[in-house]
Amino acid sequence: MSEQIKSIIQSSIEVKQSILADEIMIQQLATVSQLITTAFKNGNKVLFCGNGGSAADAQHLAAEFSGRFYTDRDALPAEALHVNTSYLTAVANDYSYDVVYARLVKGLGHKGDVLIGLSTSGNSKNIIEAFKVAREKQMVTIGFTGETGGQMKELSDHLFNVPSKDTPRIQESHIMLGHIICQLVEEQYFGA
Template sequence: MAADTLLETHLANLAAALLPYRRHADLLVRWGTTLAERLTAGGRLLVAGNGGSAAEAQHLTAELVGKLREDRRPLSAIALHAETSAVTAIGNDYGYDEVYARQVRAHGRPGDVLLLLSTSGASGNLLAAARAGREAGLRCWALTGPTPNPLADACHEALAVDSPDSQVVQELHLVSSHLLCEYVEAALPAGPDPQAVPAVPAAPAGPVRTGVEVVLDGGAGRPVEA
């Protein structure tokens, strides 16, 4: 297939998914507002995915702990797959389906939010995490591909991208992550983080000294310059 045909096919698939994607506008606003309220009240966001979805999960948590646009307070968000020692230990001892569920039981508290990303909506470890989250009293959301799918059914709410192309699904999941951060920041009080640690001021400039200084025994002698 020619390169220009690949491009046109990909863009056509993306364009076809954009129109139905617009129906999620109200959901994204509500999720962003809810997340801002829960995180500023001391809650946290736990996020998980596999493969490319894991990378997108970590992208989202980086934006929340850091910032998307303007300076503001850091928000607690953890990408569960990034806990590599925990993931490998749990996978080794309990099986791969438990790598996220066990972390949800460890870190999640009632009122926290669990966001699970999957293009198929059928990953066993994410389904187990959703069940663990609901049992622990977390609010469970999913970003998935077309519905119906098991993960969307297992969570309280889902944003499902209506496209058979998994690449397009992931691309609109990234759009969703950016919009979610936009709405979170819009719902926060304006201004920088009031608890931010101020930057360390630079040392005042002074004359440049060359050579080596040696302090004699006990500091009683005078420095000798070489």
Template sequence: MKNLIQQSVNDSITVKKEFFSDNIENIESCASIMAAALKKGRKILLFGNGGSAADCQHIAAEFVNRFRMERKPLAAIALTTDTSVITSISNDYSYEDIFSKQIQALGKKGDIALGISTSGNSPNIIKAVRQAKQMEILSVGFSGNNGKLKQLTDICFCVDCDTTARIQEVHILLAHILCDLTERIMFNE
């Protein structure tokens, strides 16, 4: 068991080191874009399935409440949380529409749509990103190393790994870094 534990830790560290080394400038740029949008009164709309849905809630909470510093709340909404909306859309239309219809209802030009899909191929994520593009909403994707999300989003962070757990571990660290940088940019720390 100890060897399995150490292997998981080593694998996670290796994947993170490679990802952040390859994406450091893109991360800095994305944080600047997020800060600029939030300064203009825009919002971040987050969406994903399963563990990625939980990450969306987590990230939205970091923006709305605070991450590291005491500051005013920042506008972020996890589109994964309203069960009445999600189930009614799924029932009346399809599961593929649960995020795209919410983007239609809540999104405005200048907002940021952040979709998370470890496969990069989740149909409801893809449809939501396409909807965001039609509305001139900047799209950011968090994915694994494959999938359509890479080609569809304005900014895509692709983790070069085939293990879902390692991809998700990078995604949450990436989200924390983006929150931290956005706060620092906006509130001059």
């Protein structure tokens, strides 16, 4: 069993080493961090969406902005769109689960806001529909996906397609990438 554990850890390290060697993704982290900082400075907000483990990651990253990351500071306007279970279950029941995020983006999103969608496959229908509405509203779309980017690739202004097809390794990297962005935004917005 210890060899299996070491193999799992090694797989996680290898995905992160691939990201570390990807200069385009490194530059994209800097670009997206500046973009989100500017959005906050302009009075805009960041919305997150995901399903299952990716919903947990979306909520986690939203809390890093609205709570705190490293420093005691004011809250930044960020929210995970799935946290209102009454809304989520009503819309899923009355309309379709495919539109639970799109309806909220339509109601809450404004030009210049940022929508971050997390989907390891990049093919989550409800996130794709939300990205379509975000585009109509002139919001910035940022996708966190696995290797191919799936259908979200074409709808993402910025795409972090983690070089893996293994869901746990992808999700581990999404949190790492999200934490990097949170740190950089906090430093840029509030001063290092």
